[in-house]
Amino acid sequence: MIKLGLIGFPLGHSFSKNYYLSKFENENITDVDYDLYSLENINQFPNLFLNDNRFKGFNVTIPYKQTVIDFIDDLSVEAKQIGAVNCITIQHIGDKVLLKGYNTDAFGFETSLVPLLTPQHDRALVLGNGGAAKAVLYTFDKLGIPYTIVSRSKTNGNLTYEQLNRDIISSHPIIVNCTPVGTAPNIEEAPQIPYEYITNRHLLYDLIYNPAETLFLKKGKLQSAITKNGHDMLILQAEKNWQIWKDNF
Incomplete structure (x- = not known):
């Protein structure tokens, strides 16, 4: 076995x-x-x-x-x-x-993200700078999409949540949550960003898949943004893993 x-x-x-x-x-x-x-x-x-x-x-x-x-x-x-x-x-x-x-996280993220992109999605705001964010940053580098990292403490030019304003939200039409904030059972939590500045030009992507619609995505949808959870990314990386393992059996 x-x-x-x-x-x-x-x-x-x-x-x-x-x-x-x-x-x-x-x-x-x-x-x-x-x-x-x-x-x-x-x-x-x-x-x-x-x-x-x-x-x-x-x-x-x-x-x-x-x-x-x-x-x-x-x-x-x-x-x-x-x-x-x-x-x-x-x-x-x-x-x-x-x-x-x-x-294979990068493969899953890129493959699930690309079909949603339009020419207006030309800059990204990445929430979190931990291990989960690394595959996301790699993908944006690969796609040639500039990004800004938001974290709780200011390091290496990152923004903090307190610095986010209308101009920053408006100029970053892709927002990706790479933090665990909002994961079940803490479904009443969401990253502290000014959601009132999100518009129908925005694409909000949450790496979280449980719950299927996080508060982050719900708040984005209320502002008419396109939203995407991490479920397809998970399926895609899982299948990629299986291909890699099978080739090694």
Whole structure:
């Protein structure tokens, strides 16, 4: 039995396990299993696969997308540029165990975003500067869309939420929430931006998929903005992960 899994902490609600197990059942894949591995410390990670050659890959989620790189032998081009990994392949070659890291979040984000873009969507406001934002920034660089980062503290030229005003909101018709604010069960929370300046020219994208419509998106929709949640991004990256793992089996 081939083993795949998700590492992170804490692992409460997991899209990945349900998605892959349903996929395996629907496609009659009987020789692969997927499970959750909640690790309080990333240093516990090697204990999973070093003595069990059934492991062929992992997904990585918060808070280990960056720290897991210390355990990886090789990085794909996009993972190296982004500096974050959400997909790992494992090869057992004799006594050696080789790990390669990928970032499929960028693929998922780009593929789900591009169909929504129009010529007016020429600048982006990125809320948050953590690991989740890295794939988003990489994608905007790739698409040639300038962006401004908003974070709670002012560093490296980032804006703070308190600095946001009509001019900034008006000149950034794409706004992406890369923070966990608004994730279930905290569905009454939303990033503190001046929503009254959002118009029908805006596209609001939330990486959160649970709930399906966050307060951030609801507030944007009230201002006639186009809105998009993170569900399609999640499906796209999950399928990309599966392709990568299958090629490694």
